[in-house]
Amino acid sequence: MKKDKIVIVGAGLCGSLLALRLAQRGHEVSVYESRPDLRKVDISAGRSINLALSDRGFKALRLARVDEKARELCIPMYGRLMHDIEGNTFASSYSGREGEYINSISRQDLNALLLDEAEKHENVSLHFNSKCTHIDIENTIAHFKSYETEEEFAVNATIIFGTDGAGSVLRKSYYLERKFLFSYSQEYLTHGYKELEIPANAEGMHQISKEHLHIWPRGKYMLIALPNLDGSFTVTLFLSYEEGTYNFKNLTTEEAVTEFFETQFPDALALIPSIKDEFFNNPTGALGTVKCSPWMYQNKTLLMGDAAHAIVPFYGQGMNASFEDVAIFDTILDEFEGDWEIVFKKYQERRKKDTDAIADLAVDNYYEMRDHVANPLFKQKRKIEMDLEKNFPKDYYSKYSLVTFNEDIGYNEALEKGRAQDKALLNLIADKEVFTSENMTIEELQIILEKVKEQTNEILQEDKIAGLS
Amino acid sequence: MKKDKIVIVGAGLCGSLLALRLAQRGHEVSVYESRPDLRKVDISAGRSINLALSDRGFKALRLARVDEKARELCIPMYGRLMHDIEGNTFASSYSGREGEYINSISRQDLNALLLDEAEKHENVSLHFNSKCTHIDIENTIAHFKSYETEEEFAVNATIIFGTDGAGSVLRKSYYLERKFLFSYSQEYLTHGYKELEIPANAEGMHQISKEHLHIWPRGKYMLIALPNLDGSFTVTLFLSYEEGTYNFKNLTTEEAVTEFFETQFPDALALIPSIKDEFFNNPTGALGTVKCSPWMYQNKTLLMGDAAHAIVPFYGQGMNASFEDVAIFDTILDEFEGDWEIVFKKYQERRKKDTDAIADLAVDNYYEMRDHVANPLFKQKRKIEMDLEKNFPKDYYSKYSLVTFNEDIGYNEALEKGRAQDKALLNLIADKEVFTSENMTIEELQIILEKVKEQTNEILQEDKIAGLS
Structure with missing residues (x-):
């Protein structure tokens, strides 16, 4: 010893x-x-x-x-499942590669x-x-x-x-x-959080897909839900303390809370039976x-x-x-x-x-989860990135993949490369220099890959010359 | 009342x-x-x-x-006067416009x-x-x-x-x-500071130019000096607490301090008679x-x-x-x-x-004062900026001018515009898209001005699309 x-x-x-x-x-x-x-x-x-x-x-x-x-304690989640205000859902994978998921x-x-x-x-x-x-x-x-x-x-x-x-x-x-x-x-955000629960159904099973991390993005606030082994989901509401139409400061009555969930998260509300108890008894976290x-x-x-x-x-x-x-x-x-x-x-x-x-x-x-997931530019970017990861699994890694699935590089390298790559791709899309469609050919994707790589390197180089990195 | x-x-x-x-x-x-x-x-x-x-x-x-x-209490300083290790001096104005100076x-x-x-x-x-x-x-x-x-x-x-x-x-x-x-x-820097004094001469006059802020830049440390009305200068040494060959932790003897100033700041040392007293009796500030x-x-x-x-x-x-x-x-x-x-x-x-x-x-x-003022890219940039401010006084403002002489815009606007402009100009110089020489014609400068403006706007636009501003 x-x-x-x-x-x-x-x-x-x-x-x-x-x-x-x-x-x-x-x-x-x-x-x-x-x-x-x-x-x-x-x-x-x-x-x-x-x-x-x-x-x-x-x-x-x-x-x-x-x-x-x-x-043995893990439940794999392969992507996000976005829930819109009408109750429609949209899946978005975490990676275009096989075997990359979070738990x-x-x-x-x-x-x-x-x-x-x-x-x-x-x-x-x-x-x-x-x-x-x-x-x-x-x-x-x-x-x-x-x-x-x-x-x-x-x-x-x-x-x-x-x-x-x-x-x-x-x-x-x-x-x-x-x-x-x-x-x-x-440094505090202007938002706090509160935990709620979607219980298992009568058979002890999950009521919504357990293979996803669920998100109800609404711009200024959102719900997310992660599955538990017992069939339940832990739901988290992220909401401003003081700002906007709905906030923790003004949601002080059962009526207000019900109205908030009925209008903003109707499909989630139907799955959270103890919403009133939980909203008022669970602490608001910073x-x-x-x-x-x-x-x-x-x-x-x-x-x-x-x-x-x-x-x-x-x-x-x-x-x-x-x-x-x-x-x-x-x-x-x-x-x-x-x-x-x-x-x-x-x-x-x-x-x-x-x-x-x-x-x-x-x-x-x-900011991305609240605001950008509903932004058309970001949606196109995500689509292109999935195609690139799927078709060029060893040549393209999105920022998310660099951070989450590339454990042999540091977070800082992931940040610098990932941010430059995001900037390159978003600007290429905005300038209409790259396009996406349902069925991209491998040749089309190859051209996009080269453009993204070139722009990313240029961005990193320009930042370096300006002393910014 | x-x-x-x-x-x-x-x-x-x-x-x-x-x-x-x-x-x-x-x-x-x-x-x-x-x-x-x-x-x-x-x-x-x-x-x-x-x-x-x-x-x-x-x-x-x-x-x-x-x-x-x-x-009435002010002494105008029109620019920096850099002192190199051999005792040569190089002036650099704060602005190319008339009547812009600090005090x-x-x-x-x-x-x-x-x-x-x-x-x-x-x-x-x-x-x-x-x-x-x-x-x-x-x-x-x-x-x-x-x-x-x-x-x-x-x-x-x-x-x-x-x-x-x-x-x-x-x-x-x-x-x-x-x-x-x-x-x-x-947030602390790794450097601290110590104040020293260049006294007035026997006639009560300034011993070095009182129209400048003096800088002795040496990469990892530097001296600066500002004039006082009584003919003296207040000198400030900026030095690392622990890092590098010379630092506050290892400059503990008169011999070490003398050797440091003799080799690094010989011309300044000659003007600071009470260096030993001051170095050891004045506090080191954070x-x-x-x-x-x-x-x-x-x-x-x-x-x-x-x-x-x-x-x-x-x-x-x-x-x-x-x-x-x-x-x-x-x-x-x-x-x-x-x-x-x-x-x-x-x-x-x-x-x-x-x-x-x-x-x-x-x-x-x-970082700029310690490192960049000796960097050739930064020197060219500064030369071009002086020419632009002089010839286009209403169209060009360097970052320094935006911050220091444009009191009707906020610091944040000065930062965003100034940083983008610096990045544009440094990259134009590095890419050899703009040049500088002793006697630039107004037409040559006009072309540079347009290029800088165009690149600056592009940088701001690209950052905006990437959600960075």
Whole structure:
């Protein structure tokens, strides 16, 4: 066993995978979590919260040899299914290639799996109901309060990892202790979210296609729904706090809520029997992006996962980015293990630009999902991209594919290439230099591919000359 | 007299101009400042700190009818004078038009002028040595501690303005009280700064040209110098904290500092007699950008100036942006006075995109001043732009001119147009589609002007189609 005493604050998805992987590498790891053990208590109060798991997440799970077990919890989603206001639906694949899809998975089931696997290692100890109150970063002492005994206690460590999520106590200690210049941002969207449920039917089956991520895009607000293994769907309403005809501030009566859903989401409303209960009893969540730097303090502490880079959910990459953190950290350990200060520094050097990029991509997608999916230019673009991916599977990757299915390039590379490619294609369509139709020949598509590649490279080159990249 | 009781926290440049202008509009205004009265105590400890005052600042000063008095404190600077490592100098005008220049002005003298003018109004009261400790935003009560009596006291107000600078107590109250979703960012550069002095010569005269802002650009670090009325220059060294061969962390001995200046800034070193004292006794300042939103809480409090949007100094616009805040606020008052909540909301709607823009432009210029001024592409661009401004004074405005000398357009418009224009011109030069030489004919320049305009519009159009603007 290695001699350093490692404390991980937060046993969520990132913390439990990190604990498992460090244990596999022979470290002694103590994990502290403020909530009760989610394997024993149903902490989501009856609601099934699900997330999108994709290739970057799987790559990290594979490293820790838990990918196959995770796969058993997954429901594949092959594309978006858009629902218009009349109840018509339109499918849009995530990729033109075979075998590229994302997965709906229960947060609780996946977290439980990771805790079970971590706990199999005798060098891991898990401590629940232990609320971290403050971290003394200079002396690497974490202070806790037990929710069971109400007692306060302190834990000495060699290294403390803060995987304690968007509201991280370790990050707050960095901010308040002012021992170094700490760049920090928290950026809220004007919209919040609320979770609702489409239950399974009487036979326990899904009432709408479980092979899709469902979207009801309405410009200034939208609903989405992801399937659960029990036949239900978790539905999320994204809506402005204060702006527009309908908002969280003015939807205060059952009549108002009913009118909103009846006029805007009639087909969804028919599937959500407890809408009134859920709308008024479920909390309204905020949507925010957190970035900060540095993530580490000397050779003592490190932020990982949402604690270092919380993002909005619109690219389905929050969990994947946190899992990828663990995979990247592992490659840095392979190279530099033995000097934590160097490990932390190299990790941030390697990783920061990528987590910044996925944060920005996720905000981009917030606008795209709300507004652009109904925009004719974007629809044509999507059609062309599917044709290109299908016919030139090794030569064309849409931005979505670069981000979601190309786990061997970083988010930042995906962002730079993907944005330039989107810009190229949208302008080619707007300038009528490329067309799309139902049955494109391979020769026609080949010409489009060349044009897109040429324009993309030109855009990247022009940005470079202007010092913009 | 209007009946609202207005409290302004912070009697710096923004707070004192705001107090003056609100007093002119008939408001009762109480101003509280943590520092002593700078008209009675020399708080800069013998150092003359100067700033760049330009057209946006003057526009606001004109509104308050103090522009002419301010003009008397100014030293015009018509361009940059670059000093290379061999001691050669190269001038670069700020504009090709007549009468466009920036001004070096003493922070203390200008602040004193504004306090004097404010104090002439019987509806203004000034309170120094009063440190704001906390603001109860719900009840609009500001809490202070007197540095003279050590006593704590509270002031009730109808409205509280926080013009208390980058470390604003009002902004901190927003962040810590969590009464609303507060988007907030503080972003530090990897460089810090240190002020030094070139004294006047024995005759009390400037030792180098006082008509220029002097720059010693060296890639990873630089010196700049601005003239003072007493014949001295305030010199500022911008240097990395930790990176590169020379940095603040390793320049810890007199030998190291001397070697750094002897090899990198020999001509400047010869003019800074007290370099050793100053380097080790003057503080190292941090360079940070602060953005936040919302600036207001209901109809009760408002952040203005650096408290709302601190920026790095590389565009010489910090003070100008804060003064412009007061001018914009005044136009909003003209329209909506009587309902503070609406006034605050409209003010932020109108102003936020512009202060975000100048923050980003200032960071751009940090890289441009350090790196690009020595880049041949940038030098050609600058030469062409001077020729265009000189020959087509009403048709061409460089990004610098748009930001600095076009006070009737907002910073955001200057940013969007200026960046597109820079990108167009740099790419035209790189692609050898435009050339420059010593004596360009008006016909040659006319062709360049048309090309730049066409490319600029195309860039803006392409960005728009891609949803990037």
